[in-house]
Amino acid sequence: MSAENTPWLxxxxxxxxxxxxxxxxxxxxxxxxxxxxxxxxxxxxxxAGLKQQVIDIDTGRQRAxxxxxxxxxxxxxxxxxxxxxxxxxxxxxxxxGQSDLVPYYFKVSTAPxxxxxxTNEIENPHRxxxxxxxxxxxxxxxxxxxxxxxxxxxxxAEHEQGTLALLLSQPVPLRTIITAKVAVRAGLVIALVILFxxxxxxxxxxxxxxxxIIERLVIWAxxxxxxxxxxxxxxxxxxxxxxxxATNALALSSLWLTxxxxxxxxxxxxxxxxxxxxxRVDMLAALRVATRETNGKGDQLLAxxxxxxxxxxxxxxxxxxxxxxxxxxxxxxxxxxxxxxxVVERYDVQLARQxxxxxRFGLLSPAILAQDALNDVAGTGSARYRHFVSLVEDYxxxxxxxxxxxxxxxxxxxxxxxxxxxxxxxxxxPLRSVMTRVAAAIAILVAAGVTFALTGVARLRNYxxx
Amino acid sequence: MITRIAKKxxxxxxxxxxxxxxxxxxxxxxxxxxxxxxxxxxxxxxEHETAQRAERVNWLTQERKNPHQGAHYGVYAFKPKxxxxxxxxxxxxxxxxxxxxxxxxxxxxxxxPAQDASTSIxxxxxxxxxxxxxxxxxxxxxxLTFSAFAGEREQGxxxxxxxxxxxxxxxxxxxxxxxxxxLAAVLxxxxxxxxxxxxxxxxxxxxxxxxxxxxxxxAAYVVYFAVFIAVSLAVSAWAPSSRFALIAVFxxxxxxxxxxxxxxxxxxxxxxxxxxxxxxxxxxxxxxxDTKALDAKLDAIKAGLFTRYGVHTLDDLPVNFRAISxxxxxxxxxxxxxxxxxxxxxxxxxxxxxxxxxxxVSPLIAVRSISMGLAGTDFAHHxxxxxxxxxxxxxxxxxxxxxxxxxxxxSGEEYLAGRELWQQVPExxxxxxxxxxxxxxYISSVTLLGAWLVAAVVAAAIAAQRVDV
Numbered sequence: 001m002s003a004e005n006t007p008w009l010x011x012x013x014x015x016x017x018x019x020x021x022x023x024x025x026x027x028x029x030x031x032x033x034x035x036x037x038x039x040x041x042x043x044x045x046x047x048a049g050l051k052q053q054v055i056d057i058d059t060g061r062q063r064a065x066x067x068x069x070x071x072x073x074x075x076x077x078x079x080x081x082x083x084x085x086x087x088x089x090x091x092x093x094x095x096x097g098q099s100d101l102v103p104y105y106f107k108v109s110t111a112p113x114x115x116x117x118x119t120n121e122i123e124n125p126h127r128x129x130x131x132x133x134x135x136x137x138x139x140x141x142x143x144x145x146x147x148x149x150x151x152x153x154x155x156x157a158e159h160e161q162g163t164l165a166l167l168l169s170q171p172v173p174l175r176t177i178i179t180a181k182v183a184v185r186a187g188l189v190i191a192l193v194i195l196f197x198x199x200x201x202x203x204x205x206x207x208x209x210x211x212x213i214i215e216r217l218v219i220w221a222x223x224x225x226x227x228x229x230x231x232x233x234x235x236x237x238x239x240x241x242x243x244x245x246a247t248n249a250l251a252l253s254s255l256w257l258t259x260x261x262x263x264x265x266x267x268x269x270x271x272x273x274x275x276x277x278x279x280r281v282d283m284l285a286a287l288r289v290a291t292r293e294t295n296g297k298g299d300q301l302l303a304x305x306x307x308x309x310x311x312x313x314x315x316x317x318x319x320x321x322x323x324x325x326x327x328x329x330x331x332x333x334x335x336x337x338x339x340x341x342x343v344v345e346r347y348d349v350q351l352a353r354q355x356x357x358x359x360r361f362g363l364l365s366p367a368i369l370a371q372d373a374l375n376d377v378a379g380t381g382s383a384r385y386r387h388f389v390s391l392v393e394d395y396x397x398x399x400x401x402x403x404x405x406x407x408x409x410x411x412x413x414x415x416x417x418x419x420x421x422x423x424x425x426x427x428x429x430p431l432r433s434v435m436t437r438v439a440a441a442i443a444i445l446v447a448a449g450v451t452f453a454l455t456g457v458a459r460l461r462n463y464x465x466x
Numbered sequence: 467m468i469t470r471i472a473k474k475x476x477x478x479x480x481x482x483x484x485x486x487x488x489x490x491x492x493x494x495x496x497x498x499x500x501x502x503x504x505x506x507x508x509x510x511x512x513e514h515e516t517a518q519r520a521e522r523v524n525w526l527t528q529e530r531k532n533p534h535q536g537a538h539y540g541v542y543a544f545k546p547k548x549x550x551x552x553x554x555x556x557x558x559x560x561x562x563x564x565x566x567x568x569x570x571x572x573x574x575x576x577x578x579p580a581q582d583a584s585t586s587i588x589x590x591x592x593x594x595x596x597x598x599x600x601x602x603x604x605x606x607x608x609x610l611t612f613s614a615f616a617g618e619r620e621q622g623x624x625x626x627x628x629x630x631x632x633x634x635x636x637x638x639x640x641x642x643x644x645x646x647x648x649l650a651a652v653l654x655x656x657x658x659x660x661x662x663x664x665x666x667x668x669x670x671x672x673x674x675x676x677x678x679x680x681x682x683x684x685a686a687y688v689v690y691f692a693v694f695i696a697v698s699l700a701v702s703a704w705a706p707s708s709r710f711a712l713i714a715v716f717x718x719x720x721x722x723x724x725x726x727x728x729x730x731x732x733x734x735x736x737x738x739x740x741x742x743x744x745x746x747x748x749x750x751x752x753x754x755x756d757t758k759a760l761d762a763k764l765d766a767i768k769a770g771l772f773t774r775y776g777v778h779t780l781d782d783l784p785v786n787f788r789a790i791s792x793x794x795x796x797x798x799x800x801x802x803x804x805x806x807x808x809x810x811x812x813x814x815x816x817x818x819x820x821x822x823x824x825x826x827v828s829p830l831i832a833v834r835s836i837s838m839g840l841a842g843t844d845f846a847h848h849x850x851x852x853x854x855x856x857x858x859x860x861x862x863x864x865x866x867x868x869x870x871x872x873x874x875x876x877s878g879e880e881y882l883a884g885r886e887l888w889q890q891v892p893e894x895x896x897x898x899x900x901x902x903x904x905x906x907x908y909i910s911s912v913t914l915l916g917a918w919l920v921a922a923v924v925a926a927a928i929a930a931q932r933v934d935v
């Protein structure tokens with residue numbers, strides 16, 4: 001195998017591609033970390049400024065502005081909002097995944113949930129369309145081509161060189177020789193991809209020492225191994241058919257094209273047509289009508305609000321509060337949320353149904369399975385994002401409840417209260433959940449690969465030189 | 467002679483099982499993607515039009531309130547879908563489709579379809595007709611042409627044909643024409659479907675624009691296919707074996723479709739980085755809060771009004787100073803938003819400019835840019851709509867503030883307006899720009915694609931002339 005120059009050229013290209021891809025991933029993760037650092041620095045400065053402002057107003061050194069930092073309504077909505085962030089995992093550099101498209105931080109205030117959760121990072125849409133040159137791109141698209149290039153002629157080359165007759169006359173059965181050849185090539189390629197990736201990460205400054213990153217690396221290597229096993233199985237199956245090298249190459253390239261290039265986007269098109277996304281515009285329309293109709297009913301809603309929340313009435317004198325704009329605002333927003341809730345729930349149910357249709361369709365393509373698994377390991381997949389959003393929703397509810405009670409009880413904020421305002425604490429999913437999800441993908445890929453390989457090996461029993 | 471060669475090539479291709487299979491698959495995918503694109507266009511078009519009408523009703527049926535509160539309720543503007551998005555959805559999935567037009571704030575667009583869908587399958591892209599034309603048809607061309615010269619040489623028929631007195635150039639031209647003919651056969655059903663789908667969806671008043679955009683798009687793709695035919699023929703004539711030719715053209719396709727797009731996108735972002743949303747917000751808020759110039763201006767206006775009307779308190783003024791200060795504050799905001807949004811948008815366009823350089827290496831990058839531009843689904847069109855929506859926002863605010871201006875109130879009084887005011891604000895009308903404007907953003911892509919055509923044809927002619935038999 002080392003006689004030809006081509007394998008060395010291919011491996012050089014692989015090393016360059018892996019190096020560039022990992023560098024890209026590391027740069028992106030660094031950008032996210034810098035952004036989060038800036039965000040929390042800004043928050044700390046803002047809080048320091050607000051606490052000082054409270055002191056200045058109380059001591060008469062400054063006049064109270066329209067957005068008075070002592071008033072809970074202004075603080076909760078406009079002044080003292082906090083960032084809720086999901087930091088990248090230690091292994092985020094291996095797959096940029098969804099992390100350039102979905103938010104990794106939210107600004108949590110007392111604004112309605114739907115408006116808090118609608119946020120974007122700034123990114124050129126053309127860049128989002130082109131996709132990223134990251135390690136999972138190299139693994140999903142280029143790694144199979146490498147396997148095909150090194151394996152397509154494992155039998156046919158011997159045939160074309162005239163040495164196959166010699167091999168068949170050996171006491172060792174053909175299938176053993178071929179299996180050994182393929183195993184060596186498979187092992188070498190997979191090991192090299194993993195090795196180059198590790199080297200690139202170390203050179204790029206990623207610390208590979210913590211327990212978490214080692215666990216994630218093992219899972220990641222497992223995905224790469226499973227995906228490689230799938231493609232080597234395909235190579236063995238095609239090679240065992242006894243055709244020429246050119247035919248094998250053509251067949252395997254077509255398989256690659258179909259499974260990696262055509263099938264995922266075709267499945268995407270089918271899913272969008274057959275099980276389309278629920279309409280955001282419908283939800284928006286309901287919200288707008290509810291907002292318009294509710295805004296005028298301030299006083300009625302105030303009375304209803306106290307009826308719904310008797311526990312808050314004890315904290316205040318109802319007459320004094322009646323003209324309180326802030327409480328009216330609370331009442332209005334709660335009413336709007338109540339009216340829009342059935343539409344939102346319908347949207348969420350439709351979305352969940354569409355997502356599970358997507359998951360089912362995804363089983364048909366090894367590229368989709370592998371991409372999902374790689375995203376999961378890197379922490380840039382949809383599952384982790386949904387987990388993050390549910391944590392943010394809980395935090396937001398708590399934030400709203402806290403400020404609602406402060407508004408109704410006419411509590412004023414002091415520097416001590418500012419220090420006690422709750423921070424968002426991101427709780428990582430246990431690695432076990434990631435492993436469970438990824439294990440399913442690995443199992444399917446390995447099962448398919450092994451089936452292909454065994455079928456091919458079985459055919460080698462009857463291999464005839466025509 | 468050339469047509470005879472072409473006919474022979476086409477007959478051979480139609481009889482080739484591999485061509486039949488590949489052509490059938492590509493043809494089906496093209497028709498399916500057009501169908502899916504048409505359905506999506508219809509759904510979204512109806513949805514946006516309905517929503518825009520509903521927003522007008524919401525605006526008009528607001529209860530009596532102070533005009534400034536009306537400006538706070540505001541209006542949502544929905545970006546209309548362009549007709550040619552049936553063929554090429556461009557970057558629309560990554561751009562929001564609705565923007566909230568309210569007082570004091572220029573908002574970003576919301577509801578990016580790709581973000582809502584948010585699964586990894588989505589990031590493999592959707593199989594639009596544009597993807598089939600840009601990525602799969604070139605593969606079909608590769609399959610048809612890689613053995614044009616090298617294969618004939620290996621079979622021995624090339625020597626025979628040359629010995630009959632056929633000039634090498636005629637042979638190359640004949641083969642190119644034959645391939646083009648076979649390709650036309652594959653594309654014909656899809657073209658029929660496409661035209662049938664687009665004709666009834668054309669809305670009045672835009673037909674002229676659509677025809678010019680559509681024909682330019684067809685021309686761009688024809689040039690693109692011609693480039694691939696010429697490149698494949700050139701490689702086939704020059705390559706020592708048909709296997710080498712296949713690998714070389716396949717590698718060219720790989721670099722084109724998968725690698726160059728990502729690499730040049732990375733280069734654009736590296737040369738013209740964009741700020742994070744945190745930085746953007748911080749800078750925006752800082753400039754918005756910097757009201758020294760605004761405060762000084764308002765004081766000057768107030769003093770001027772007091773002198774002019776000979777009064778000493780705001781209550782005594784015959785005009786509503788509150789309206790003046792609201793409008794001045796808004797205009798301070800306009801300048802700040804325009805500066806900051808403008809900077810980010812300019813960065814995007816610089817990045818896209820760098821991306822277009824990639825056309826020198828990859829004709830796919832060139833044709834993709836042109837296709838998106840003509841389909842109206844690129845960032846330039848989004849920016850055009852953003853500007854139109856922002857102008858409408860300013861119109862609404864102007865109407866509201868003007869009304870407050872002529873209805874001065876004393877402290878403790880409240881001025882309420884109703885439908886008679888809401889009606890005065892015209893409905894939001896958006897006029898999409900024309901094909902010439904669309905293409906003006908892609909001069910370098912058009913030039914590079916043209917250069918590719920010239921270079922590829924010249925290379926094919928030279929390689930054919932020198933081909934070994």
